[in-house]
Amino acid sequence: MESYGHDEVSEAVWTxxxxxxxxxxxxxxxxxxxxLAGRHRVPVTPRGAGTGLSAGAVPMxxxxxxxxxxxxxxxxxxxxxMFVVVEPGVTTGQxxxxxxxxxxxxxxxxxxADSSFIGGNVAENAGGNKAVKYGTTSRHVYxxxxxxxxxxxxxxxxxxxxxxxxxxLVHLMVGSEGTLGVVTKIYLKLMPLPRYVVxxxxxxxxxxxxxxxxxxxxxxxxxxxxxxxFMDSTSIKAAExxxxxxxxxxxxxxxxxxxxxxxxxxxxxEDYLAIGRLCQEHGALEVFVADNVSARDRIxxxxxxxxxxxxxxxxxxxxxxxxxxxxxxxxxxxxxERIARQHGVEISCAGxxxxxxxxxxxxxxxxxxxxxxxxxxxxxxxxYTETYAMGGNLSGExxxxxxxxxxxxxxxxxxxxxxxxxxxxxxxxxxxxxxxxQP
Amino acid sequence: MESYGHDEVSEAVWTxxxxxxxxxxxxxxxxxxxxLAGRHRVPVTPRGAGTGLSAGAVPMxxxxxxxxxxxxxxxxxxxxxMFVVVEPGVTTGQxxxxxxxxxxxxxxxxxxADSSFIGGNVAENAGGNKAVKYGTTSRHVYxxxxxxxxxxxxxxxxxxxxxxxxxxLVHLMVGSEGTLGVVTKIYLKLMPLPRYVVxxxxxxxxxxxxxxxxxxxxxxxxxxxxxxxFMDSTSIKAAExxxxxxxxxxxxxxxxxxxxxxxxxxxxxEDYLAIGRLCQEHGALEVFVADNVSARDRIxxxxxxxxxxxxxxxxxxxxxxxxxxxxxxxxxxxxxERIARQHGVEISCAGxxxxxxxxxxxxxxxxxxxxxxxxxxxxxxxxYTETYAMGGNLSGExxxxxxxxxxxxxxxxxxxxxxxxxxxxxxxxxxxxxxxxQP
Numbered sequence: 001m002e003s004y005g006h007d008e009v010s011e012a013v014w015t016x017x018x019x020x021x022x023x024x025x026x027x028x029x030x031x032x033x034x035x036l037a038g039r040h041r042v043p044v045t046p047r048g049a050g051t052g053l054s055a056g057a058v059p060m061x062x063x064x065x066x067x068x069x070x071x072x073x074x075x076x077x078x079x080x081x082m083f084v085v086v087e088p089g090v091t092t093g094q095x096x097x098x099x100x101x102x103x104x105x106x107x108x109x110x111x112x113a114d115s116s117f118i119g120g121n122v123a124e125n126a127g128g129n130k131a132v133k134y135g136t137t138s139r140h141v142y143x144x145x146x147x148x149x150x151x152x153x154x155x156x157x158x159x160x161x162x163x164x165x166x167x168x169l170v171h172l173m174v175g176s177e178g179t180l181g182v183v184t185k186i187y188l189k190l191m192p193l194p195r196y197v198v199x200x201x202x203x204x205x206x207x208x209x210x211x212x213x214x215x216x217x218x219x220x221x222x223x224x225x226x227x228x229x230f231m232d233s234t235s236i237k238a239a240e241x242x243x244x245x246x247x248x249x250x251x252x253x254x255x256x257x258x259x260x261x262x263x264x265x266x267x268x269x270e271d272y273l274a275i276g277r278l279c280q281e282h283g284a285l286e287v288f289v290a291d292n293v294s295a296r297d298r299i300x301x302x303x304x305x306x307x308x309x310x311x312x313x314x315x316x317x318x319x320x321x322x323x324x325x326x327x328x329x330x331x332x333x334x335x336x337e338r339i340a341r342q343h344g345v346e347i348s349c350a351g352x353x354x355x356x357x358x359x360x361x362x363x364x365x366x367x368x369x370x371x372x373x374x375x376x377x378x379x380x381x382x383x384y385t386e387t388y389a390m391g392g393n394l395s396g397e398x399x400x401x402x403x404x405x406x407x408x409x410x411x412x413x414x415x416x417x418x419x420x421x422x423x424x425x426x427x428x429x430x431x432x433x434x435x436x437x438q439p
Numbered sequence: 440m441e442s443y444g445h446d447e448v449s450e451a452v453w454t455x456x457x458x459x460x461x462x463x464x465x466x467x468x469x470x471x472x473x474x475l476a477g478r479h480r481v482p483v484t485p486r487g488a489g490t491g492l493s494a495g496a497v498p499m500x501x502x503x504x505x506x507x508x509x510x511x512x513x514x515x516x517x518x519x520x521m522f523v524v525v526e527p528g529v530t531t532g533q534x535x536x537x538x539x540x541x542x543x544x545x546x547x548x549x550x551x552a553d554s555s556f557i558g559g560n561v562a563e564n565a566g567g568n569k570a571v572k573y574g575t576t577s578r579h580v581y582x583x584x585x586x587x588x589x590x591x592x593x594x595x596x597x598x599x600x601x602x603x604x605x606x607x608l609v610h611l612m613v614g615s616e617g618t619l620g621v622v623t624k625i626y627l628k629l630m631p632l633p634r635y636v637v638x639x640x641x642x643x644x645x646x647x648x649x650x651x652x653x654x655x656x657x658x659x660x661x662x663x664x665x666x667x668x669f670m671d672s673t674s675i676k677a678a679e680x681x682x683x684x685x686x687x688x689x690x691x692x693x694x695x696x697x698x699x700x701x702x703x704x705x706x707x708x709e710d711y712l713a714i715g716r717l718c719q720e721h722g723a724l725e726v727f728v729a730d731n732v733s734a735r736d737r738i739x740x741x742x743x744x745x746x747x748x749x750x751x752x753x754x755x756x757x758x759x760x761x762x763x764x765x766x767x768x769x770x771x772x773x774x775x776e777r778i779a780r781q782h783g784v785e786i787s788c789a790g791x792x793x794x795x796x797x798x799x800x801x802x803x804x805x806x807x808x809x810x811x812x813x814x815x816x817x818x819x820x821x822x823y824t825e826t827y828a829m830g831g832n833l834s835g836e837x838x839x840x841x842x843x844x845x846x847x848x849x850x851x852x853x854x855x856x857x858x859x860x861x862x863x864x865x866x867x868x869x870x871x872x873x874x875x876x877q878p
Contacts, residue, residue, distance in 0.1 A: 078764075078766075079658065080654060080658075080765075080766035081764045081765055081766045081767075082657065082658065082765070083764075103658075124603065125603045125607070127601050127603075131600075131601055135578070136601055136603075138607070139574070139578070148854065148858070152854045153854075154852055154854040154855050154858075156855065158764070158830050158832075159764035159830055160762045160763065160764060160795055160830070160831060160832050160835070161570075161764075161765065161794045161795060162566050162570055162575055162762050162791070162794040162795065162796050162835040162836060163762055163832050163834075163835060164563065164564045164566075164575075164614050164834050164835065164836055164837070164838050164839070165832040165833045165834050165839065165847070165850055165851070166839065166847060166851060166855065166859050167611060167614070167615055167619075167858075167859050167862055167863075168564070168577070168610050168611060168613065168614050168615075169855070169858055169859070169862075171607050171610045171611075172606060172607060172610075172611050172862075174607065175603050175606070175607050176606055176607075180606075191663070192657055192658070192660075192661035192662065192663060193661065194661075195661060215519060218521065218631060219518065219519075219521065219542075219631070221631075221702075222631035222632065222633075222634060222702045223631065223702055224630070224631060262706070263660070263661045263662055263709075263710070263713075264706075264709050264713075266705055266706070266709060267701070267703075267705070267706045267709060270702075270703050270705060270706060271702070274702075323599045323601050323602055324599065325517075325520045325522075325597070325598035325599060325600075326519075326520055326521070326600065327517075327519035327520045328520075352601070355600045355601040356599055356600060356601065357601050391597050391598055391599070392599060393597075393599050393602050393604040394604045395602075395603050395604050396599070396601040396602060396603065397601060397603055398603070399603050400603070400604065400605065408604070408605060411604055412604070412605060413593055415587065415591045415592075415593040416593050416595065416605065416608070419587070419593075419606075419608055419866065420605050420606050420608070422865035422866060423606055423608075423611075423862060423865055423866070424606075425865065426861035426862055426864065426865035427858065427861060427862070
């Protein structure tokens with residue numbers, strides 16, 4: 001049971017073993033489990049690969065964990081309509097690969113792509129690196145087979161890329177964290193596979209100037225890059241140590257990663273030269289161009305190892321996932337730094353600059369249990385207060401889950417909490433599905 | 440009352456005068472009206488500019504029409520975050536213009552942009568011409584102030600472009616056709632303003648080959664154009680007559696319009712040359728390039744006058760808005776033609792080829808009232824049957840409204856209808872808002 005009693009949140013408080021784990025192979029089996037659970041009022045917590053970062057798939061009230069791992073087939077690649085139809089237990093990386101082999105792009109790209117399930121991406125509305133250009137998982141999902149808490153099976157949406165027939169229930173399901181239904185089949189839109197891709201690695205002396213470049217590129221430059229990521233100096237140093245490899249300008253204040261794509265070489269070249277020029281005019285220490293796979297991999301390895309690299313520095317930490325309006329990122333990062341300094345702790349930041357999503361990792365290091373909890377509470381309290389004040393929100397892509405649900409009321413008024421509860425109650429009157437999840 | 444008793448559906452059966460029209464100026468006034476109506480159980484039908492095409496803003500059960508026409512301010516253009524914040528009574532054209540003047544693009548672009556309100560676009564999740572590249576209205580909406588049926592005022596979402604905090608209530612509101620809440624403030628995302636735009640007008644001998652080009656461009660070509668429209672021969676001829684102007688290859692079987700944009704001239708040139716080449720290799724009679732504003736306007740005028748032009752041919756008609764998976768368009772058009780022939784009526788088709796959305800206008804011409812209704816019923820029945828069979832749906836962008844709600848059950852199972860009803864009841868327990876609308 002133990003391996004189904006936690007996700008990738010590193011703190012023991014967010015673990016709870018289930019009483020039973022079931023591994024259905026088809027939607028009808030999911031339905032049978034839900035009907036049985038409903039009759040006996042036993043909580044059911046759906047689970048993907050367990051790579052979540054908010055304890056959203058942890059059975060905090062016990063009961064049944066419904067693992068979708070056996071529903072792992074790619075059902076159809078429909079090249080004529082540019083759709084792939086998959087079961088929830090396929091890894092996101094497999095979806096990407098299958099699309100690529102058919103000559104298309106599946107644009108969802110969370111850092112965990114190699115291990116996370118597409119079903120989990122849908123449940124959390126995973127964001128990832130390519131959201132600046134392509135949006136989050138939600139934008140790729142046009143339909144799904146869903147098993148409702150009462151055991152009814154229905155298919156919402158499908159392969160129509162435009163559809164206003166009834167309420168948008170498809171996107172109500174996406175991001176509902178397993179609290180409204182169990183998605184057993186997913187219709188994902190594919191995009192043309194970009195033929196040319198270039199990444200730029202751009203070190204800056206200070207975070208503020210680094211982040212300013214986001215608006216310069218999209219505003220003045222008029223270019224929407226595919227990715228626009230940032231790493232602070234702590235996360236760069238942690239990555240260097242973890243990968244045992246020097247990064248250029250390793251002691252710069254911040255690094256920006258920009259990816260541009262296109263259907264011709266000229267187009268991509270024009271865009272990356274323009275972006276490079278803008279970076280140099282706006283304080284970049286250098287602009288490194290990675291136009292081949294191995295150079296690009298090296299850059300992304302440093303960015304993607306963020307969480308693992310910091311785990312070496314501090315096995316226990318608290319990773320936050322706040323999101324702010326893009327222009328507020330510099331202020332948000334400055335506030336986080338101030339709060340860390342004030343409490344004498346270390347907070348490392350990296351994330352998706354182009355969409356205002358900041359992953360802030362508060363390191364426990366050698367603090368004793370009691371002090372850690374005390375400091376953490378205070379630090380979170382202050383980060384959330386500042387985030388809210390600048391029009392930000394609690395989670396950009398990791399979700400609420402058990403970990404953050406008590407904080408929801410800090411970010412929304414009682415009217416919205418009541419709306420959420422009303423929708424939950426309307427679709428899951430027995431409150432069977434993931435009751436340890438949303439409020 | 441008469442001008443508030445209909446929208447642009449041309450049939451008398453979809454009109455009903457309200458008992459009262461109220462024109463609130465602020466959210467608190469909307470709330471007061473809803474509270475009063477709730478107390479007395481009087482239906483309230485929110486209304487934008489009345490340009491709808493599904494009788495979604497017609498008070499079919501009488502009561503109060505809540506017109507948002509006085510809430511017509513553009514509240515903020517936030518260039519740093521690339522957002523515009525507007526009230527619902529601003530026309531979509533004004534939003535586009537304000538964005539353009541600030542150096543950005545508001546990418547929502549229904550054919551009715553000059554007259555429709557942005558609030559109506561949100562209520563219907565309007566699609567329009569640029570949905571191939573930019574998606575429908577839903578994709579541009581990141582937040583809104585909403586007055587709930589009980590009179591509570593809350594703000595969902597805001598300026599964060601990535602946000603998984605709680606259920607996606609923003610996009611549950613978008614497209615809910617005034618049945619769940621009244622949106623009184625809207626946060627719309629802007630895009631970089633494309634610096635170069637070119638339109639191609641491409642006549643083909645037959646519809647089938649014309650439509651095939653959609654997949655050739657996006658699949659083989661790897662290019663996502665901004666727009667990809669089609670017009671059949673009836674609609675071309677109607678446009679010629681209406682505009683009193685010849686179109687090149689006016690007796691071609693079909694015309695395709697392709698728009699490409701980009702941040703540099705070279706990029707746009709590469710794309711349109713590639714698309715032109717593909718068209719010529721796949722049966723185009725000619726490829727006309729419109730690279731200046733007046734030439735582009737001429738092309739779009741012909742496409743956009745579709746509904747008005749056919750009204751001259753037949754003052755009464757029935758416009759359908761089915762959507763099918765993109766690859767099914769040729770089959771859908773062939774079926775519509777067959778059905779028309781079989782019933783001895785004329786159906787003209789145009790629409791958004793790149794997203795599978797077909798506007799099919801069944802012309803009454805000189806049929807007497809009774810025959811018209813009889814034929815119309817049969818024709819719709821058959822079109823819907825074929826649409827459903829090919830994985831299509833009832834409406835792509837015009838909405839369900841009073842006009843189509845009795846057909847919903849043909850396109851969704853009882854489980855989904857029950858979900859819609861449950862959500863409606865959860866958020867509007869008194870069933871006050873637009874009760875003549877969704878089921």
